[in-house]
Amino acid sequence: DTEVTQTPKHLVMGMTNKKSLKCEQHMGHRAMYWYKQKAKKPPELMFVYSYEKLSINESVPSRFSPECPNSSLLNLHLHALQPEDSALYLCASSQEGGPRGETQYFGPGTRLLVL
Amino acid sequence: SQQGEEDPQALSIQEGENATMNCSYKTSINNLQWYRQNSGRGLVHLILIRSNEREKHSGRLRVTLDTSKKSSSLLITASRAADTASYFCATDVTGDMRFGAGTRLTVKP
Numbered sequence A: 001d002t003e004v005t006q007t008p009k010h011l012v013m014g015m016t017n018k019k020s021l022k023c024e025q026h027m028g029h030r031a032m033y034w035y036k037q038k039a040k041k042p043p044e045l046m047f048v049y050s051y052e053k054l055s056i057n058e059s060v061p062s063r064f065s066p067e068c069p070n071s072s073l074l075n076l077h078l079h080a081l082q083p084e085d086s087a088l089y090l091c092a093s094s095q096e097g098g099p100r101g102e103t104q105y106f107g108p109g110t111r112l113l114v115l
Numbered sequence B: 001s002q003q004g005e006e007d008p009q010a011l012s013i014q015e016g017e018n019a020t021m022n023c024s025y026k027t028s029i030n031n032l033q034w035y036r037q038n039s040g041r042g043l044v045h046l047i048l049i050r051s052n053e054r055e056k057h058s059g060r061l062r063v064t065l066d067t068s069k070k071s072s073s074l075l076i077t078a079s080r081a082a083d084t085a086s087y088f089c090a091t092d093v094t095g096d097m098r099f100g101a102g103t104r105l106t107v108k109p
Helices: none
Strands: A004-007 A010-013 A018-025 A031-037 A044-050 A053-057 A064-070 A073-079 A087-094 A110-114 B004-007 B010-014 B019-025 B031-037 B043-050 B055-058 B061-066 B071-076 B085-093 B096-099 B103-108
Touching: A004 A087, A010 A018, A018 A031, A018 A087, A031 A073, A044 A064, A044 A073, A044 B096, A053 A064, B004 B085, B010 B019, B019 B031, B019 B085, B019 B103, B031 B061, B031 B071, B043 B055, B043 B061, B043 B071, B071 B085
Parallel strands: A010 A110, B010 B103
Antiparallel strands: A004 A018, A018 A073, A031 A044, A031 A087, A044 A053, A064 A073, A087 A110, B004 B019, B019 B071, B031 B043, B031 B085, B055 B061, B061 B071, B085 B096, B085 B103
16 A cells, blocks of 8 residues: 545635644655645645654644644644745645655645635 | 746647657756646646666657756657646756746647
């Protein structure tokens, strides 16, 4: 199974809502990633988890809160978002993470619209 | 923040022609990867080339890496309409991957 799944596929939320994005992989990977992608732009790294510990946080606002309950699951909790946070949120996983360079496997993304 | 810059930003060719995309980056790297993204969907890994490699092939794809010029190129030979997508180079800096701006390739049937 080389698939990374993400739910929901689409999400519309108001600025006062609390919602969560979910990501799951069953490839035995120990590194998982959240990216944000605006239209016609490249993905931008938000968070990296390695062995269930947050290893990289790219100065993301606190209204985004990641969580890694176990090695197969990655959540992104959203609270009090702004309209400019509307984007495609991509999850990815790789074998271990780290600087040696690994193939990352991406999910299809969650398209988020903040009203 | 982006690590790489790609050119051209957009490329339109006829089916059967070759497509070449270029990527330049700023800092020393351990490896460079190329990914493809169909419209609004997840990215698919194409090829990884390490800093001690100069050229790599995978099917109709050929990637070159010139570390002295801090640049890489992706060649797609005998293009097909299904190759229509955005192509991104990505470099690994201390475990966090940075993507270039991407090239939007359109292959006309």
